[in-house]
Amino acid sequence: MSKKKKFISEFKQFIMRGNVMDLAVGVIIGGAFTAIVTSLNKDILTPILGIFGGTDFSNLKLTLGSGENAPILLYGNFITAIINFLITAFVIFCLIKIVNSLNKKFAPKKEEEEVAPSTKECTYCKSKIHIDAVRCPNCTSSLLEENME
Missing domain, CATH: 1.10.1200 (Non-ribosomal Peptide Synthetase Peptidyl Carrier Protein; Chain A)
Structure with missing residues (x-):
């Protein structure tokens, strides 16, 4: 061309x-x-x-x-x-x-997007802790075992 x-x-x-x-x-x-x-x-x-x-x-x-x-x-x-x-x-x-x-x-109402949680509950003492924590700051329990299961 x-x-x-x-x-x-x-x-x-x-x-x-x-x-x-x-x-x-x-x-x-x-x-x-x-x-x-x-x-x-x-x-x-x-x-x-x-x-x-x-x-x-x-x-x-x-x-x-x-x-x-x-x-x-x-x-x-x-x-x-x-x-x-x-x-x-x-x-x-x-x-x-x-x-x-x-x-x-x-305008159609937008459904609110789900926000990823930033905390989780310690399985031992039931306190709220950061999602990435590997040890509970309250009861000092290791949380690595939960992830292994």
């Missing part, structure tokens, strides 16, 4: 992996979700905040220099982007909390 065909074959294998497809779907849904959050901020929250603060963030700007072609620093748009990010992060946080709580509620 030529290097070109091998490269294309490896690329096909990479692109068809589940993780890459999941990532692509996540990016598409994330883009749509970002549009929703941007609209929520721009069309609903910013005007409400404008009532209380008297300022629409998207109109905040600073002209650097003078003249018709002077650069303009649109820091209001940056503030709007920060608000969009915080809203998006908060909504995603809430969604993940809800999904995790539903998973815990409806």
Whole structure:
């Protein structure tokens, strides 16, 4: 197989992996979700905040220099982007909390795994001793004979 065909074959294998497809779907849904959050901020929250603060963030700007072609620093748009990010992060946080709580509620309960015992009972004095003990620390009986039987 030529290097070109091998490269294309490896690329096909990479692109068809589940993780890459999941990532692509996540990016598409994330883009749509970002549009929703941007609209929520721009069309609903910013005007409400404008009532209380008297300022629409998207109109905040600073002209650097003078003249018709002077650069303009649109820091209001940056503030709007920060608000969009915080809203998006908060909504995603809430969604993940809800999904995790539903998973815990409806997930099948796991049976607790049996833990190997760490102690055993001395056959002579009936006290609890370490599982690896060869002599009882209480009655000093040798426990090697038990293992021989």
